Amino acid sequence: MSERQRLAEMIGEARRVVVFTGAGISTESGIPDFRSPGGVWSRMSPIYFQEFVASEEKRRESWERTFSRKAGWTGASPNVGHYAVARLVASGKASAVITQNVDNLHQDSGVPASQVIELHGNASYATCLDCGLRHELEDLKALFEATGDLPACRDCGGIVKVATISFGQSMPTLPMLRSEAEAQACDLFIVLGSSLVVYPAAGFPALAQRSGARLAIVNREPTDQDVLADLVVHDEIGAVMSSVVPAD
Numbered sequence: 001m002s003e004r005q006r007l008a009e010m011i012g013e014a015r016r017v018v019v020f021t022g023a024g025i026s027t028e029s030g031i032p033d034f035r036s037p038g039g040v041w042s043r044m045s046p047i048y049f050q051e052f053v054a055s056e057e058k059r060r061e062s063w064e065r066t067f068s069r070k071a072g073w074t075g076a077s078p079n080v081g082h083y084a085v086a087r088l089v090a091s092g093k094a095s096a097v098i099t100q101n102v103d104n105l106h107q108d109s110g111v112p113a114s115q116v117i118e119l120h121g122n123a124s125y126a127t128c129l130d131c132g133l134r135h136e137l138e139d140l141k142a143l144f145e146a147t148g149d150l151p152a153c154r155d156c157g158g159i160v161k162v163a164t165i166s167f168g169q170s171m172p173t174l175p176m177l178r179s180e181a182e183a184q185a186c187d188l189f190i191v192l193g194s195s196l197v198v199y200p201a202a203g204f205p206a207l208a209q210r211s212g213a214r215l216a217i218v219n220r221e222p223t224d225q226d227v228l229a230d231l232v233v234h235d236e237i238g239a240v241m242s243s244v245v246p247a248d
């Protein structure tokens with residue numbers, strides 16, 4: 001039996017699947033892996049959360065990066081891998097998609113936002129750091145370009161920031177708790193395109209296994225956790241997932 005057939009069989013036998021995605025699923029949409037040589041942090045240094053809050057100059061630099069899309073995190077389209085994951089959710093087989101990505105491509109491919117758990121936030125919109133109100137980037141950009149003023153909350157005047165989790169910012173509590181609950185409730189945990197090195201997120205596969213789930217890893221390169229997995233596929237995610245979860 002081929003690896004793809006085995007993965008299809010594992011999905012068929014599962015009652016509740018959780019999909020965990022990393023940069024690898026989105027590199028196939030042209031978004032560079034932020035840790036790779038062409039990735040954003042090889043081209044510019046990150047602005048830490050504390051710097052953003054403390055310094056108007058850093059906030060200006062950060063917004064200029066965002067509005068020029070320098071980081072390359074947004075503006076791409078979902079690929080066949082995202083759509084295969086969306087079919088898995090739409091069929092009722094997968095209960096949630098846990099993602100390390102900030103590109104909104106799972107939502108763009110049709111996964112309901114309520115079923116996407118974002119560990120590192122989302123780069124496609126902004127929120128007020130004080131009251132949490134959502135702000136759209138296009139509105140903030142138009143105002144910034146017209147006035148030169150830094151974005152501020154239209155409700156409370158607070159500091160507005162892109163909704164990603166920045167360096168120096170703690171992991172978001174609710175998504176972490178939801179991810180733990182999903183890992184414990186599933187009977188198949190599928191990792192797509194994550195090298196599984198960044199903790200605490202990289203602990204979810206083992207947590208799922210301890211709770212009785214099978215573990216499948218699809219990644220182009222070997223990962224540290226391949227030894228734990230019931231199935232490992234070293235291949236392109238889009239090709240594998242569109243063959244394993246075919247469109248009708």
Ligand code: ZN
Nearest residue numbers: 128131153156
């Ligand atoms: Zn506010």
